Amino acid sequence: MTDTATSIPTARARVQAMLEYHPPLGCRDTLRLDFNENTVACSPRVREVLGRISAGSLTRYPERGPVEAIVATYLGLQPTQVVLTNGVDEAIHVLFEAFLEEGDELLLPVPTYTMYGIYASATDARAVAVQAADDLKFPFERLLAAITPRTKIIAIANPNSPSGSAATRAQLLEIAARAPQAVLLVDEAYFHFHGETVIDLIGKIPNLMLARTFSKAYGLAGLRLGLLAGPLELMRWVRRVLSPYSVNSLALACLPPALEDAAYLDWYVGEVLAARTEFEAALDAAGVRRWPSRANFVLVEIGAQHKEFTRLMSAAGVLVRDRSSDPGCDGRVRITVGTRDQMRQAAAALNEVLAKLKIEGGAL
Numbered sequence: 001m002t003d004t005a006t007s008i009p010t011a012r013a014r015v016q017a018m019l020e021y022h023p024p025l026g027c028r029d030t031l032r033l034d035f036n037e038n039t040v041a042c043s044p045r046v047r048e049v050l051g052r053i054s055a056g057s058l059t060r061y062p063e064r065g066p067v068e069a070i071v072a073t074y075l076g077l078q079p080t081q082v083v084l085t086n087g088v089d090e091a092i093h094v095l096f097e098a099f100l101e102e103g104d105e106l107l108l109p110v111p112t113y114t115m116y117g118i119y120a121s122a123t124d125a126r127a128v129a130v131q132a133a134d135d136l137k138f139p140f141e142r143l144l145a146a147i148t149p150r151t152k153i154i155a156i157a158n159p160n161s162p163s164g165s166a167a168t169r170a171q172l173l174e175i176a177a178r179a180p181q182a183v184l185l186v187d188e189a190y191f192h193f194h195g196e197t198v199i200d201l202i203g204k205i206p207n208l209m210l211a212r213t214f215s216k217a218y219g220l221a222g223l224r225l226g227l228l229a230g231p232l233e234l235m236r237w238v239r240r241v242l243s244p245y246s247v248n249s250l251a252l253a254c255l256p257p258a259l260e261d262a263a264y265l266d267w268y269v270g271e272v273l274a275a276r277t278e279f280e281a282a283l284d285a286a287g288v289r290r291w292p293s294r295a296n297f298v299l300v301e302i303g304a305q306h307k308e309f310t311r312l313m314s315a316a317g318v319l320v321r322d323r324s325s326d327p328g329c330d331g332r333v334r335i336t337v338g339t340r341d342q343m344r345q346a347a348a349a350l351n352e353v354l355a356k357l358k359i360e361g362g363a364l
């Protein structure tokens with residue numbers, strides 16, 4: 001029988017079993033507090049540069065080297081220690097492709113950023129989840145206990161999403177020392193809101209790698225721009241796997257003006273931090289349980305009505321992210337923090353929605 005189904009090429013078994021990522025995109029023209037993006041804009045200097053890009057320049061393949069050198073200098077690193085990537089997502093993907101093979105283990109403190117688990121599921125390695133306690137603090141002791149000779153990568157978002165908690169520098173140093181056979185990836189996507197970094201240790205700790213994104217504080221999520229930093233001996237394998245042209249020329253052109261406009265970045269981060277304090281006070285006043293956050297979002301406890309809450313917030317013009325399917329997050333919703341004005345609007349919507357849910361008789 002030559003049934004057509006059997007004649008269709010099939011993907012690798014790993015890919016067939018891969019976890020899928022379904023971001024709740026679609027109409028996002030309202031207040032977007034669901035993806036931890038910058039909620040305003042990128043620097044006006046970036047917009048100026050974008051406006052000057054000629055059609056002729058788009059005919060050329062992008063050249064990442066000179067921009068990598070600029071970024072490396074900006075970060076106090078050697079050009080050989082930095083690669084630009086198509087968002088941190090590509091950095092994670094390429095790192096896992098380069099290092100994880102059958103028999104290896106990837107250690108992930110959970111809940112955490114979804115894409116680690118998804119890219120891991122495309123490899124032959126085993127992802128080992130290390131569950132945080134109910135306080136969602138970084139599970140340091142549990143993570144140390146989970147290290148084995150097979151541990152090949154330990155991925156730590158610092159600060160972490162969706163919890164907003166952070167590991168300390170001393171904890172990260174201890175982990176790197178206890179697992180010398182493994183790459184310790186510290187993903188500093190939310191660094192600007194936290195202010196603490198281990199970037200100064202790149203090249204000094206042989207198994208430490210670090211990721212940064214331009215999608216969050218810089219407001220360039222649409223350009224897809226991230227970076228991976230690490231010692232030359234590890235970076236050479238990443239470069240081998242990385243596509244030479246995965247960072248496009250528009251993104252490359254926009255990066256130097258984004259870095260130069262420190263005043264814009266300072267303004268945005270200052271605004272978010274002030275808004276976070278105000279919004280946390282509004283949550284406390286509303287009696288909503290929340291987890292302390294070192295990033296541009298807050299995780300809150302909504303309980304059994306999390307789906308309805310998310311739907312009603314969206315109907316009220318505020319998109320928030322239900323994280324109930326994350327390990328240990330049932331009933332919890334993540335709310336991105338934008339400007340003070342935006343968060344006053346969010347707090348007003350939240351109070352209205354909570355009142356409605358209470359009238360409908362559900363327990364919060």
Ligand SMILES: Cc1ncc(COP(=O)(O)O)c(C=O)c1O
Nearest residue numbers: 087088089113157189213215226
């Ligand atoms: C911890 C963490 N790392 C990486 C990313 C993705 O960054 P990028 O947009 O650069 O791919 C996110 C996005 O939400 C994140 O939360």
